[in-house]
Amino acid sequence: MKLIGSNTSPYVRKVRVVLAEKKLDYAYELENVWSGDTRIHESNPLGKVPCLVMEDGSTLYDSRVIVEYLDTLSPVCKLLPPNGRDRVDTKTWEALADGVLDAAVLVRLERTLRPPEQQSAAWIERQFVKVNAGLAVMARDLGDSPFCCNNHYSLADVAVGCCLGWLSFRFPEIGWRDDFPNLARLFDKLSERPSFKDTVPHG
Template structure:
């Protein structure tokens, strides 16, 4: 399998962490989706990463779709419950984390892709307020549990970890750890895992 992505995307990192936890072999193909020579549009009409090129030459896109597929490829470390309330809880956590990533990425693009005179600080603030509200909610929801849905690592924790580490990477001044001891404790635990330490964000050179 080939994973087309960047080292700055939280969605790509989420997929890479899942692949590491599932012990799946793949080739990471770095691609600039904003560049004229991007490979992504040939496989994903939305022009977004991550994009997974499978061995049978099919393609999957959207991190939520990709990670659910990857979880079926190996019995090692099942990350998504097959059905019922546990599955719903896991997908709810993923929706919260992905929503925070969506808002953070939107704010980042507004800051970097528009000329200063064209930027809307109100729009940036609106997105970052969404992030802050979601972090508050996730911290309360987590409480004193070891992991998001109980005692075992699952996709919920990976999605939350990808989101929070993206805030560290792109919005360090937000200091999301302040007042969020539960999430801070979870993040410290996640950062002891090779799947997280081996997939750190990296800015383009």
């Protein structure tokens, strides 16, 4: 397998963490989708990373699709319950974490791709409302539990950890650590795992 990705993408990091937890071998190819000479469309028509290229040349895209597939490849560290409400709850946590990221990424794109005079303060504020609301729900639903779902490590924690890590990387001014100390405790615990240590965003 080959993963096409970026060291700054939280969605790519989620896939890399899962690959590490599952102890799966893969090649890693860096791609800047914003570069004029990017070739990402040859593998993903949506022009996004992560993109997983299979042994037969077929591709998977969208991090949620990729990690769900990867969890079936090895019995090591099962990250998704097999079915039922537990599986739905885990995927809902993932959707929430990814949704917070989606909103924060839109803010970053607005600020970095548009000149200041063309940026929409109302648009940015709308996205930050989503970020703050999502973080509040994460903290509420985590409560005093050691992990997001059923008191054990799962894909929910991978998604939340990658989300919080990217917010710290790109938006250090968001005071989620002070506002939600239980999320900070979870993040610090996750950050001790080799899979998280080896995929800290940079660039």
